[in-house]
Amino acid sequence: MAIKTLAELLPDQYDDAEFRTTFARIALQEVDRIDNLVRRLRGLKTSATIQMQPLNIVTPLESTLELLSGELQKRYIEVTRQYEPSLPQIIGSADQLKQVFLNICLNSAEAMGQSGDLTITVGVDPDGEQSEVVMTFADTGPGIDEDVIETIFEAFVTSKNDGSGLGMAICKDIVGLHRGTICAANRSDGSGAIFTIRLPVYQGDSQYESLASDHGLTPATHAVSEFAG
Ligand SMILES: Nc1ncnc2c1ncn2[C@@H]1O[C@H](COP(=O)(O)OP(=O)(O)O)[C@@H](O)[C@H]1O
Ligand SMILES: [Mg+2]
Structure with a gap:
């Protein structure tokens, strides 16, 4: 260079x-x-061209956990799942959502080191203008440093010597593409970090059309459509 x-x-x-x-x-x-x-x-x-379709958020979540199972076992990290039964669908790209879950879980694993608990909850929040699927990822690591907590979703914010600081920025981009929100906090009981993702519940095909127009595309007419950001 x-x-x-x-x-x-x-x-x-x-x-x-x-x-x-x-x-x-x-x-x-x-x-x-x-x-x-x-x-x-x-x-x-x-x-890049992204396929979005109605899906149960648990599907990409479980694929990610399966992918990570070796790494988590090696580190003696237990995963506790608390999923509400019969969750409504969301519109999403399974591949992109897997990237989000992977980035969050890897950070938690890195934060916890050689043992800990990762508790994942998935539920529905029916309040507000639109129902949302709400997911939380809570770990038992040291929690998020005070000097990164405010800027954690900005690119290049890292507390690691070899960190890229891109993982959380990418999560924010992808969740935003799904018209959702992501936030980071330290657990109120003082042990570890907690990430919360909220995604709008799938309401029918008109949602595709507005998502598509958000991303500057011709409204989709099929259940599976292509998006460009
Ligand atoms: N589960 C977590 N516990 C504690 N700190 C975290 C956690 N997840 C993220 N962080 C903090 O946020 C920073 C940014 O994360 P990220 O964007 O994934 O970049 P990187 O992992 O390359 O540092 C991390 O360096 C770390 O300081
Ligand atoms: Mg990371």
Whole structure:
């Protein structure tokens, strides 16, 4: 990467005014380029062609837990499931939602380390303008650092040495695409973090049409439609 080579030369060539001018110009260019790259990488998750269909949220959730079962076992992490029976459907992309659950569960596993409990609840909130499916993920880790809790859903916010800080930003993008909300908090009993996701309950095909128009597409006429963000 040009910027890295230049930065390595900078201490030696600092007195060369021409070098400094070149450095400043290339540094700006490179920052723009990296910025665009990251935008595109994040965009891949949300604006690639996405299949949305009515689904029970438990289906992608259980696929994710199955995918993670080895990792969770290795870490002696117990998963407790509290799912309300006969949940209403939501409209969603199973693949994208799996990415959300994966990012949340991996963070919890990383936070808990070598043992802990991950409690996942899924229920319905019939209050408010539109009924919502509500999911919570509560872990028994140390909880979210005070200095990241406010900005946790922004890109590059990380407390880890090798963290990308993109996991939660991607979750927010995907949940937003589903017209849902996601929030992070520390558990009131003082042990661990809790993430809450709310997704509107599927109300029928007219919902597709408005979701599609939100994403700048021709309204869908089929039960399975394609979205571009
Ligand atoms: N379950 C959790 N417990 C404690 N802190 C968490 C948890 N999940 C996320 N965080 C905090 O939020 C930050 C951002 O998470 P994320 O966007 O996934 O990036 P990364 O995992 O690469 O750091 C983490 O670095 C961590 O500080
Ligand atoms: Mg992460």
